[in-house]
Amino acid sequence: MKVLIVGPRGSPYENGLWEFDLLCGLDFPNKPPTLHFKTTDGGTVGCNPNLYPCGKVCLSLLGTWSGEPWKAGQSTILQILVSIQAMIFCDEPWCNEPGRENQAETLQSKEYSRGLRPHTIKAAMLDWMANKETVWSEVVRRHFEIHENEIVACVDEWIADMKKAPKLAPHFAYMGSYWAGGGLGGEDEVMSANSEVQDPALVARLKGALRELRDGGRTGQKG
Secondary structure, eight states, rough: OOOEEOOTTTTTTTTOOOEEEEOOOTTTTTSEEEEEOOOOTTTOOOOOOOOOOTTTOOOOTSSSSSSSOOOOOOOOOHHHHHHHHIIOOOSOOOGSSSOOOOTTTTTHHHHHHHHHHHHIIIHHHHHHHOOOSSHHHHHHHHHHHTTTHHHHHHHHHHHHHHHHHHOOOOGTTTTGGGTTTTTTSOSSSOTTTSSSSOOTHHHHHHHHHHHHHHTTTTOOOOO
């Protein structure tokens, strides 16, 4: 089956649509299902220490990470999905990596989250609106219609945060390279807080796509 999770408020995934393929084997529910992450921008971005570009999902309930295992007769698919939304799509995903649990609010954590936001805009918003031929077409349309104002306010806050962010040393700036198109395929994308240029082109594309969707038009081609 296919699963679509909405990024929670306050996270760098906010209001993005994140897709997974879920397969229940013949040994389910005695064994956990298999989950594959799909919103990777063509296998180029993992967007979380627990979500790999290849689609691997690291979660103890799936048997792919240490911690509380799947318990036959007790664990459920809903439990897996809630865990992903709350524990993986969290406010500071930098801290999901072992050894970083106490690094909340650090420069590295903040820059990591800033670097994830353009992937949310492109792969988890724009690509969905551009691709009309999916099983989620009506869900996508309704999601962006209902949350248009909320999404616009959110990305405006992201731009404001990017502009006031400190210019970091190069070894802190690697995730910010996404803003420069390093993981998004275009030099006209929003630039890093560590760059001399801050071009809001990606956000402008999003706002235009939301307007077109509201007016019943197409948002252009995916990519």
